[in-house]
């Protein structure tokens with residue numbers, strides 16, 4: 001996030017939402033980071049916090065749809081900030097039924113007066129009142145099905161085309177619509193410090209609603225409140241983690257006493273999960289390319305009471321230079337990826353990501369897997385995971401990697417609940433956001449041939 005992106009709080013939720021949206025657009029600040037930073041810095045109270053989050057994310061999530069609705073009502077050019085003000089006001093009018101439309105218009109006019117002048121306020125008033133009178137044009141009028149889906153779900157054309165090419169119209173459409181729904185808030189119980197029941201009781205004592213997931217037993221769904229602000233979090237009974245990102249450690253399933261390498265480890269969500277599965281016995285080397293990110297792992301292991309993790313700044317592609325060959329029982333490569341599975345949490349990704357950004361990722365992913373095979377013991381297990389739903393980075397990377405490594409075989413993914421175990425094919429599992437409300441995620445498992453494991 002740019003250091004200049006500080007949002008001033010004057011007690012007006014729409015004003016703050018507008019400032020965040022402008023900063024995200026102009027300085028490529030991450031919406032989730034800037035929103036959280038604003039809430040924390042100004043100690044914004046629960047009611048305002050909820051509305052600020054909803055308007056900021058909702059406007060970003062539906063940006064292209066809102067532009068399509070606004071287009072017929074805008075004459076000539078308008079300032080950039082005025083367009084964002086119109087978007088966030090129309091978002092409230094069209095999507096938030098509990099806000100009376102006239103209240104949203106009045107708020108917009110007041111902001112336009114404060115930030116601009118009477119003329120701009122009158123334009124804003126005119127556009128929004130015309131929309132209210134005439135209604136918006138249905139997206140059904142768009143003939144090209146890819147373009148219609150792009151506008152309807154507010155994703156760029158190239159991304160819609162790519163998802164449709166990857167998975168067909170139905171799956172792509174479900175996924176694109178799901179990306180516009182708020183994410184389920186989940187935490188993982190740190191089984192080194194608490195049972196599921198103890199963690200639930202601790203969260204409930206602080207007024208949160210926590211329910212054990214039907215998919216993974218260590219996962220809790222939180223419907224009320226902010227788990228990161230609880231005692232349960234501070235004392236290390238829980239950690240914030242999306243449910244599908246709990247899959248890789250479960251699939252790797254290292255036994256207590258093993259020596260494990262987590263090659264792309266920061267901020268340590270999966271490292272700490274591996275340590276819990278290993279019952280704090282054995283050793284985990286958690287490496288990451290970026291040295292400053294290792295501090296985040298250190299903070300997490302400290303809070304969660306983990307004693308078996310060491311961290312080191314290592315480019316995973318060079319692991320065989322720094323680490324002993326065939327010295328790890330198990331390796332996790334939670335690779336850098338396009339992140340197309342987490343667009344519900346970071347809607348700005350939809351508009352900032354370019355198709356050409358995806359071009360070089362497969363090479364890095366294969367290089368990391370190459371390096372992992374060299375430091376993996378014979379008979380050892382390797383897990384590859386990403387938080388993307390892109391076929392090239394997932395199945396494509398796995399196929400290219402296996403073609404170059406006759407000593408590696410794909411193996412069945414174990415320790416999965418039945419509904420997920422049934423979805424795997426050829427040692428790979430693609431989870432879509434619409435499957436069970438988690439992020440989109442991919443996991444594949446391999447074994448180095450030979451040995452008795």
Ligand SMILES: C[S@@+](CC[C@H](N)C(=O)[O-])C[C@H]1O[C@@H](n2cnc3c(N)ncnc32)[C@H](O)[C@@H]1O
Pocket residue numbers: 263264265266267268269270271287288289290293314315316317334335336337
């Ligand atoms: C998906 S994130 C990892 C998330 C982490 N495993 C967790 O569960 O918290 C990918 C990580 O790979 C790191 N990375 C990128 N290129 C790398 C490389 N060549 N070697 C090692 N780490 C790399 C990034 O810094 C980033 O922290």
